[in-house]
Amino acid sequence: MATIPYKIYLSEDEMPRYWFNLRSKMKTLPEPFVNPATGEYCTKEDLLPVFCEELVDQELNVTDTDIEIPDEIRDFYKMYRPSPLVRAYCLEKALDTPAEIYYKYEGSNTSGSHKLNSAAAQAYYAKKQGLTCLTTETGAGQWGTALSMACAYYNLDLTVYMVKISAEQKPHRRAVMETYGAKVIASPSNTTNAGRKILAETPDTNGSLGCAISEAIEVAVTTDQCRYVLGSVLNHVGLHQSIIGMETKIACDKYDIKPDIIIGCAGGGSNLLGLIAPFMADKIHGENDIDFVAVEPASCPTLTRGRYALDFGDTGKTTPLIKMYTLGSGFMPSPNHAGGLRYHGMNPIISQLFHEGYIRAKAYVQNDVFEAAVKFARIEGILPAPESAHAIKAAIDEALTCKETGAKKTIVFGLTGTGYFDMTAYASYNAGTMTDYIPTDEDLQKGFDSLPEIEQK
Amino acid sequence: MATIPYKIYLSEDEMPRYWFNLRSKMKTLPEPFVNPATGEYCTKEDLLPVFCEELVDQELNVTDTDIEIPDEIRDFYKMYRPSPLVRAYCLEKALDTPAEIYYKYEGSNTSGSHKLNSAAAQAYYAKKQGLTCLTTETGAGQWGTALSMACAYYNLDLTVYMVKISAEQKPHRRAVMETYGAKVIASPSNTTNAGRKILAETPDTNGSLGCAISEAIEVAVTTDQCRYVLGSVLNHVGLHQSIIGMETKIACDKYDIKPDIIIGCAGGGSNLLGLIAPFMADKIHGENDIDFVAVEPASCPTLTRGRYALDFGDTGKTTPLIKMYTLGSGFMPSPNHAGGLRYHGMNPIISQLFHEGYIRAKAYVQNDVFEAAVKFARIEGILPAPESAHAIKAAIDEALTCKETGAKKTIVFGLTGTGYFDMTAYASYNAGTMTDYIPTDEDLQKGFDSLPEIEQK
Structure with a gap:
């Protein structure tokens, strides 16, 4: 086996030609969207006034595993993909951990993220x-x-x-x-x-x-x-993000890297879904035992403290009802929360997998997240987005646990983006003026009170 | 020959092990630094109080072509290098030009540039x-x-x-x-x-x-x-930047790309020197006839309107005297000028090569530069630094000339960095409030009046 380089770049030819539709591999499918007016499951026709037709088809497709990526989109992807899978040699050394740490880096494009x-x-x-x-x-x-x-x-x-x-x-x-x-x-x-x-x-x-x-x-x-x-939450968005996981899997297979833990930050859930999709399919069918970890902010704790319920996707209650982990569409994250990951709900596939125990979730307060972000920036040279830093924090914690136990685990996490437009938050952290916020049960109850009537038991 | 991908990434093994010292290949060397107190050429001892010893050795080395890159620096480089040589397929198509356009992209690191x-x-x-x-x-x-x-x-x-x-x-x-x-x-x-x-x-x-x-x-x-x-101007800085040109040359050789024109923006001159170094050595010895173009802002026109003179590197007149193109150390660029490229002088090697006619220079006003920057961002997906956009503007002009003449030239330019921290300037351009400034001869004379006495003929 060849030495693993700092950055594994696939060639254009190795870039996947198909997105990976995880639902086709699930034993229990997420509940379909519900039309709040009728209480019936949404049809294609219900969704067409809002979304493009091909995206509606993708949203409703639960049977096909491989969805072809059109050449025109592949050409667009070639402007910034394949993205590198990076071996965090410097971070491993700084943490003095026996773990091997990798991150799939989606920040090398002007949007600064996987989006x-x-x-x-x-x-x-x-x-x-x-x-x-x-x-x-x-x-x-x-x-x-x-x-x-x-x-x-x-x-x-x-x-x-x-x-x-x-x-x-x-x-x-x-x-x-x-x-x-x-x-x-x-x-x-x-x-x-x-x-x-x-x-x-x-x-x-x-x-x-x-x-x-x-x-x-x-x-x-x-x-x-x-x-x-x-840009997130919906299943077709997660489908497009599966290019992340597909590239990661190809790179892992090429270099015989066998992840023990895969970590992603979770706001609406699309990057996490995209990263884990092909690996999760194998886990569902008993071909691996990877520990999947979703990381969210303690100030917007959708998975760790939310409810698995039918809910609207928006505050105005105009969308179909989505079965998902949610804090209620009326939940408003505290204004002290910097960065993204402030959505009240969660992608339905991630929600279902979490509900079944295929994924575990962790929540961190933001000072801890920024501490990890600054450490990572200084050691690995990349200034991460606050969102991505949630995954970094979890990865560092896992690597330090490996140091204690001596376990030589392979940790893969999604570095979804860069923090160049988050410097106000970084400056606040640097100045020691950043505050943490954990909603009380009463705070959360206000959000749950906004759940639709059918969930107000 | 294989199809040229959108992005040519060299492997870590292909990354150069040596910097390229262009002075060893020059027929006429730049004049050494002069000690302003004695009027004599500077010795190593003169420079040691200011600079690290190894950098002084590199600054004074005019004989060795290959300067080994220590493993520790190569390890650092591996965190973000090799950088891609990008085929600007989208830009070529948008300009409808017969030219092939490539850019060496140095912006994929958190500093956002080649620096x-x-x-x-x-x-x-x-x-x-x-x-x-x-x-x-x-x-x-x-x-x-x-x-x-x-x-x-x-x-x-x-x-x-x-x-x-x-x-x-x-x-x-x-x-x-x-x-x-x-x-x-x-x-x-x-x-x-x-x-x-x-x-x-x-x-x-x-x-x-x-x-x-x-x-x-x-x-x-x-x-x-x-x-x-x-960070620029001095010869050892340009030496380190030769990693850009070395990688570019390896990529060109690998894919049989033969540049007709190589373009770089020029502030202090180090990125331009680094980009052209190995190609220029061949030109000096008659092995190519590449058209080298230095691009600078019209508001700080060091090459196009400056003097080739001994001058201080700083306003306080504390440095050795450097033989270079200069506007005088007292020259202050207009405050309306956004971005970098505002230095009064120019790297001595670039200055000497320009003086001998190996390089030509162009100057653009900033509205034209930002127009090119926005066009490039929308077509190629990368938001460029204002500095880099000077090279983009020149490359687009050359490609449009090819469209007129039908010449199928190969254009390579240095895309030195990203503009994520230049959004105030972009917002000003978007709002139509950006102004241009071209110094009058009287403005420039004030700068020339600050030249040291030996140049005040």
Whole structure:
């Protein structure tokens, strides 16, 4: 076996030609979406006014494992993929651990994260369908940037509803989106009924992803040749992200790397789903015993403290009902929480797998996360996104446990992005002014009170 | 011949083991540094109080072609190198040009630029010499960030004097350096005699690289176990940057790519020197006829409108005299100029080659540069640094000329870095409020009046 280089780059020819649809391998499928008006499962027709047709097909496809990646999307991917699987030699040495640590690094593109994998696909399908316009929401800004890049490439108009506090804290993120030609509106705004309603109720709100989603959907369904696209949570988004896991598996197989632990941060769940998909299929069928770990912020503890329930995807309660782990669509993360991972729900596949025990979850407070982020930056040279740093923190903890026990485990984690637009948060951490927040049970109850009536037992 | 992929990645094994010392191949050497006190050429002893010994040896070495890269530096390089040589398929298509366009992309590291190539080397040699502390200056912030990363890796204290206007415009750059543990001081400051003098004379100054250099040198020579390091201009910096050109040449040879034109932006000249070094050696000896192009801002036109003269490297006139193209150490670029490339002088090797006609130079105003930057970002997906966008502008112009003439030329340019910390400038361009500035002859004369007496003929 050849020595493992610092960075394993697959060639273009080795880049996967298929996305991996994990549902086709699951023993128990996630419950389908429910139409809140009828109480029935959603049909394709229910979803077409909101989403592109091909994406609806992907969302509803639970049988096909291999979904072909069109050449046009592969060409887009070739501008920044395959992404490297990095051996964290420096981190291993600094931690003095017997563990081998690898990370799949998705930050080497201008959007700064894995989000571009789905943005490229969604914009392509919109263009193919003859649409001229897309709307979306963005929180920390990674998704909005990614979609701006994809819409510039495919020549589509784009309106981005950006969570208000994020738009205020990150003017430079906004400037990147505008450089790529997107129209950026701070949410809640007075450009939609949903936004006006929320502003009337809570004029001083910081905004939330759920609220921005309501605004973006409203504009999409009331504008000709326009659809809404979402950057996480949904199954077709996780499908596109499976390029991460497929490349990781090819690289592991090529160098005979056998992961014992695979770790990903979890906000809406798409990067985690993408990273673990092919490995999880093998675990479900008894071919490995990998320890899968989802890591989330203690301030938005969807898996660790949420409920497995039917819930709306947005604050405005306009989406289908999704069976998922959720804090309630009315849950608003504390404004002291920096970065993304602030969504109230979780991808249905991840939720089902967590419910069945195939995945475990951990939550960290943000000072601990930033401590890990700064350590990692200084040792491995990459300044991570706060989101990604949740996975780093868990990986370091696992490696230190290996040091104690002497176990020579192989740890793989997803380094989903870079923190170049999160320097306000880093500066706060550096200055010692960053605060932690863990919601009380009473805080969480307020979110659960927003669950739909059928879940209010 | 295999199809050329979008991104040519060399393997770690293919990464060069030697830097390329172009002076060993030159027919006429640049004039050595002159000690301003004695009028004699500088000796090694003159330079040792300021610089690390091994760097002084490299600075003075004009005979050895191959300078071995120590394993410790190669290990650092492996964290982010080899960097890709990218075939700009999308740009070629968008321009509808018969030209083939390639760019060597140095932005895939957290410092966001090629500067890390020399920072890694200089910090290593400082550590090896037993030093505990370094000082430097930074303008746009790329160099300061790169050196902060290297000093964190090698566990050295670092003080960065950051040009005042840049420190004000780029608080996030500053936060990155601080995250890596550096102490950042806006220059001119009251922490040095040089800074206090400039503040007394011009309290409202925006600062300049020349002034920040004076401050950093003063602290280095008056602090125990401390030396000063510079991010460009000097020959040893260009030597470290030759890793760019060496990798480019290996990739070109591997895929039978024969450049007709090689383009680089030129501030202090180190990235350009590094990119062209091995190709230029062949040109000097009649083995190719590549058209080498240096691109600079019209607001700081060192090559296109400067003088080839002995001049100080800093505003405080504390350095040796360097024979170079210069606008005079008293030249201050207009505050409307965004980004780097604002240094009054130019690397001596580049200066000598330009003087002999081996290189030609072009200057662009910044609105034209940003127009090219935005076009490139939307087409190729990478948001470039304003500095790098000078090379992009020239490459696009050359490709459009090929379209007119039908010439199927091969164009290679250096994409030195990313613009993630330049969004204030991009936002200004997007808003249409960016202004251009071309100094008048009278403006330039003020700079030339600051040249040392021996050049005031």
